[in-house]
Amino acid sequence: MFGPFKEYLEKELFDRFELQSRSIPPGLESNISDRGKNQATIQSWCYQSPELRKIRYTYIDAGETAQVFNSVIYPSHHYDVPFLGIDFLSFGKKKILVVLDFQPLFRDRAYQEKYIEPMREIRDRYNELAQNLEMKFYDANQYFSKYLLFAKTDPDTVVNRLFPAYQEYIQLYWETLAKAKPLTDPEDIQRIVKAQKDYDQYSAERDPAHGLFSSYFGAKWADKFLYEFLFEDASPLA
Ligand code: BLA
Structure with missing residues (x-):
């Protein structure tokens, strides 16, 4: 279902950036859950480049029952550029949820004007x-912008509307990054380090996928996956 979205992102990344592999803790790169005929696989990829300190994406393939493509791109600490956040989920053909956003690090007017407008x-x-859907797990005013795409939709719309929208958002993201001025003041950089870490903490504590991961791969694996890979700068004890 979301294969072409993953391939598009991959090709863009490899064409535009000098990617280096970034390690994924052993046992978390992939997993297979075999519950009779409902086999689910999860696979993740992680890279870095001089301007992007962590690029991660994950694909869950549980056949008809679930297809998920999730990604976060973390800019290097010397850019205050938002994260690129992608979360596309399909549970059968009737329940498709898609979220795509430039996830802001800060909420002041100047930041909005520069990166969100x-x-x-x-x-x-x-x-x-x-669709201005209500959020149950997250606070829409925390790490989401007012121009996020957030919809319950159908397979036709995924192909005919989401795919072009996705390409446009990604192109704009590359432009934003190319225009960004690297920060040099250590205090400014520390502010980014903290904001990115706060995002990991917030996200790890709220991730609605924990239940999904636990049901396929067990709670222990789910906790490890969240705290040691997806949101590795979060502390499970905080
Ligand atoms: C919701 N995201 C969800 C849900 C799941 C995931 C299972 C709940 C769907 C439902 O309502 O039934 C899945 N989240 C994942 C997966 C991963 C993950 C598989 O982190 C990791 C592999 N979520 C993100 C990112 C964004 C995001 C980057 O991880 C930003 C674009 C958004 N996901 C997002 C939002 C919701 C959601 C806004 C709705 C949550 C709510 O109602 O509060």
């Missing part, structure tokens, strides 16, 4: 993917 024009052309 440019998304508006794209978002306005994909109205049907911006």
Whole structure:
């Protein structure tokens, strides 16, 4: 279902950046759950480049029952650029949830103006993917922008609308990154380090996928996956 989205991101990354593999803790790169005929596999990839300190994406393939493509791109600590966040989920053909955003590190006016306003024009052309759904796990005002795509949708819309929207958001993200001025003041950089770490902590504590991971691969594996790979700068004891 989301294979072409993963391939597009991969090709873009390899064409544009000098990628180096970034290690994934042993046992977390992939896993297979065999519960009779409902086999589920999870696989993750992780890279870094001079401008992107962590690029991770994960694909869950449980056949008809679940297909998930999830990714976060973390810019290097000397850029205050938002994270690129992707979370596309399909549980059978009837329940498809898609979320795509430039996830802001800060919420002041100047930051919004610089990094979020440019998304508006794209978002306005994909109205049907911006449904203002209520969030149950996350606070929409915390690490989400006002121009996120967030929709319950169907397979046709995924192909015909989400795919072009996704390409446009990703192109805008590369442009944003290319324009960004590297920070040099250690205090500014420390502020980014803290903001990115806070995001990991917040996300690890709230991730609605914990139940999904636990049901396929067990609670122990799920905790490890969250705290040692997805959100490795979060502390399980905080
Ligand atoms: C919701 N994301 C969800 C849900 C799951 C995941 C299972 C709940 C779906 C439901 O309502 O039934 C899945 N989250 C994952 C997976 C991973 C993960 C598989 O971290 C990791 C491999 N979530 C993100 C990112 C964004 C995001 C990067 O991980 C930003 C674009 C958004 N996911 C997001 C939002 C919701 C969601 C906004 C709805 C949550 C809510 O209602 O509060």
